[in-house]
Structure formats: C-alpha cells, structure tokens
Amino acid sequence: MTATATRSVPPLVLISGPEAVIADRALSTTLEELRASAPDLEVIRLAAETYEAGALGMHASPSLFGGDKCIVVQDLDEAPDELQEDLLAFLAAPDPDVTLVVTHKSGQRGKKVLDTLKKSQARVLEAPAIKSDRDKTDFAMHEFRAAGRRATPDAVRALIEAIGKDVRELASACQQLVADTTGTIDEDLVAKYHGGKVEASGFKVADAAVAGNAGEALRLLRHAIATGVDPVPIVAVLAQQLRQLVKVGAAGRGRSADVARDLGMAPWQVDKARRGLSGWGPEGLAEAIQAVANADFEVKGGGRDPVYAVERAVLTITRARSGR
CATH class of the missing domain: 1.10.8.60 (Helicase, Ruva Protein; domain 3)
Structure with a gap:
C-alpha cells in the first residue's frame, strides 16, 4: 500500500506568511506527518533563488525504484518566471505520489500560483508576522x-x-x-x-526613568552602555513607554484586555502604563516626549556625544514627572 492511500497530508500544501519560526515548524510538522505513513519519503528542496528551468518536472517524474516524494519549493515570493511556469504546469497535472509544499512569505509575486494552489484545495498553513x-x-x-x-x-x-x-x-x-x-x-x-x-536592556532604564528614579535610571543606563547596548534602542524604548502612557491615559477606563485590543498592546502593557501614569500630567509628558525626540536626533548622528544625549533625556524625564 502506498502512502497516498493512508496519509493525512493532502497532495498540495501552502505555507503562507513571513514569520520564519512558524513557517519552519509548519514544514517540519508536515514532513513528520508524511513520514508517519511513508518512512522512506524522499524530500527534495528547491530554492527560488537558485532555481533552474525544468528542475521541478525532473524531480517530480517517477523514479526507477518508485516511492513517495515531497518537493518543497521555498520562497515563491522570490520565484523567477521559470519556476512559476513549472509550478503551474505541475499543478495542471499533479502526480499522486508527489506531495508539493510551497512557502510564500508575502507580496504579489507568484499570485497566479497561489490562486491555483488554493483552487486546487491545497492545505493552507498560516505563518503570520x-x-x-x-x-x-x-x-x-x-x-x-x-x-x-x-x-x-x-x-x-x-x-x-x-x-x-x-x-x-x-x-x-x-x-x-x-x-x-x-x-x-x-x-x-x-x-x-x-x-x-533585562538589566542590560533599555527596558529597566525606561522603567526607572518613567517612575522618576533618576539615580537608578542613570545606574542602569551606564550598566547597559558598559555591556555593549547601543544608545539608539534605549532611546526607542524610552519613546515607546512614554507613548504608551499617553495612549493609555487617553483611552480612559475599561477592561485592560479591551483597551489593549483597541490600542494594539498587550494587556500587561496597559496595566503597567496605568500604574506608571501616577505622578504624570499632560505638560510633563509633553516635555519628556520632546526630550526623547531631541535625544533620538542626537544618537542618530545629530550630536557629538550619544551617551550624554541619553543621560540628559533620562534626567529630563525624571524631572518632568510631577513637575519636579
């Protein structure tokens, strides 16, 4: 009995989406399912970047010893015209002993192949970003x-x-x-x-700054810089946390989950921002955000000393809380 009679995987599989971790897992799971019913499965991988015309048809043709095959075509979104034409030819007359798995990250390239796969009842596995x-x-x-x-x-x-x-x-x-x-x-x-x-990241720096703890924020900042953290992502985290305070403050009351959904945040971020809003007023937030904007300009090439620019922003933020 051949695997095609007992396998749970359909002959056509599309793995769609840009998240490599999920796409890799979807492919691994598909191959494991196929091997459960065809332990001697032959797996052939074709990369769009190095594809040569006719290769798909050659690999899909029956081998002298028979057996099941799985052809994995990677990155249809980068496929040259020759690969797309070969895929459409295969889909017009698929071989029952060949499973075709196609991965596609995003975009319109390869759309005709995508549409044909879906019309042919391919199993679609999503890998969203x-x-x-x-x-x-x-x-x-x-x-x-x-x-x-x-x-x-x-x-x-x-x-x-x-x-x-x-x-x-x-x-x-x-x-x-x-x-x-x-x-x-x-x-x-x-x-x-x-x-x-965590301690060597910008998050602890931002937490201390937003809480108004200048000494701790500066200590953590210097530790982060000493361990090789670039000033640019530290400023980005400071900006992110201040923006979240503004967004959550403007959202008003409501369940954290509902507010998080509306703002595109995680519920824990909403809860954290609500706790962090204590001691902040509109003027202080505006001053802090301006200080971070200035620091962002300086750490990206507009100033002479990126580390000093971040330190100055941190001190401004801690003073701006409660108008100190």
Missing part, C-alpha cells in the same frame, strides 16, 4: 500552554523584555524554561535565566 509586544505575548503564552506549563503575565513580560525582537530566540527561551524548570514559570525564574539581559 509576530511584531508587536502583544503578538509576542500571545506567542510565548501559546508556547508554554502547548508544553503543558503555566506562566504568569509578569514572567512573560520579563522574558519579552530580556529577549527583544528575535522571535526565534524567544521560542528558544520558552523551550529552555520548560525543559530546565518545573511548576509555574514566574518572574523570579525568568530573572534567574535572563536577568542580566
């Missing part, structure tokens, strides 16, 4: 739930602050915590594994 802190919070929470573990909102917040923008590193950090710890994952556990990264 993970950009905002709310997206990253949902992603991390899902990672822990999928592993059968509970993580507190403060733990997830601390982990995101430690890791930064890299979603692949965030996934790895979640897996490490699951593998190396037991019980509920809380902020103390995250601090044990990643506390140095």
Whole structure:
C-alpha cells in the first residue's frame, strides 16, 4: 500500500506568511506527518533563488525504484518566471505520489500560483508576522500552554523584555524554561535565566526613568552602555513607554484586555502604563516626549556625544514627572 492511500497530508500544501519560526515548524510538522505513513519519503528542496528551468518536472517524474516524494519549493515570493511556469504546469497535472509544499512569505509575486494552489484545495498553513509586544505575548503564552506549563503575565513580560525582537530566540527561551524548570514559570525564574539581559536592556532604564528614579535610571543606563547596548534602542524604548502612557491615559477606563485590543498592546502593557501614569500630567509628558525626540536626533548622528544625549533625556524625564 502506498502512502497516498493512508496519509493525512493532502497532495498540495501552502505555507503562507513571513514569520520564519512558524513557517519552519509548519514544514517540519508536515514532513513528520508524511513520514508517519511513508518512512522512506524522499524530500527534495528547491530554492527560488537558485532555481533552474525544468528542475521541478525532473524531480517530480517517477523514479526507477518508485516511492513517495515531497518537493518543497521555498520562497515563491522570490520565484523567477521559470519556476512559476513549472509550478503551474505541475499543478495542471499533479502526480499522486508527489506531495508539493510551497512557502510564500508575502507580496504579489507568484499570485497566479497561489490562486491555483488554493483552487486546487491545497492545505493552507498560516505563518503570520509576530511584531508587536502583544503578538509576542500571545506567542510565548501559546508556547508554554502547548508544553503543558503555566506562566504568569509578569514572567512573560520579563522574558519579552530580556529577549527583544528575535522571535526565534524567544521560542528558544520558552523551550529552555520548560525543559530546565518545573511548576509555574514566574518572574523570579525568568530573572534567574535572563536577568542580566533585562538589566542590560533599555527596558529597566525606561522603567526607572518613567517612575522618576533618576539615580537608578542613570545606574542602569551606564550598566547597559558598559555591556555593549547601543544608545539608539534605549532611546526607542524610552519613546515607546512614554507613548504608551499617553495612549493609555487617553483611552480612559475599561477592561485592560479591551483597551489593549483597541490600542494594539498587550494587556500587561496597559496595566503597567496605568500604574506608571501616577505622578504624570499632560505638560510633563509633553516635555519628556520632546526630550526623547531631541535625544533620538542626537544618537542618530545629530550630536557629538550619544551617551550624554541619553543621560540628559533620562534626567529630563525624571524631572518632568510631577513637575519636579
């Protein structure tokens, strides 16, 4: 009996979206499903960047020894015309013993192939971008739930602050915590594994500055600079936190989850901003935001001393709180 008679994966699979971590997992899961019914599955990978005309047809043709194949065409969004034409020819007369998996990050290139795949009842696996802190919070929470573990909102917040923008590193950090710890994952556990990264980031600097603690903000700033953190992302975090104060303050009352959804934030960010608003007035926020805008100009080439520019912004922010 061939795998085509028993497999759960349809002959056509489309992995659509720019998030590489999710796309890679979708591909791995698809190949695992195929191998469950065809242990000797032959996997052929074709990259759009190096594709040569006719290669798809050559690999899709029956081999002398038979058996099932999976052809993975990567990055249709970068595909030359030859690859798109070969894909359309294959889709017009697909081989039942060949599973075709196509990945497409975004954009209009390859649209005719995409439309044909969907009309041909391809399984579509989404890999949406993970950009905002709310997206990253949902992603991390899902990672822990999928592993059968509970993580507190403060733990997830601390982990995101430690890791930064890299979603692949965030996934790895979640897996490490699951593998190396037991019980509920809380902020103390995250601090044990990643506390140095948090302290050396702009987030702790911003927290102290927004709270009006000049001495602590300057200490953390100097520590961050000494450990190699560039002034530019520190200023970006200061700006982000001040903008969040303004947005949450203007949103008024309401459930954190509802406000977060409306503002494109994570609920923990709304709660944090509400706590941070104490001691801030409109004039102070305006002064602080202007100071950060000036610092942003200077650290990006407009000033002579980027570190001094950030220090001056931090001191202005702490003075602006409560009009001190």
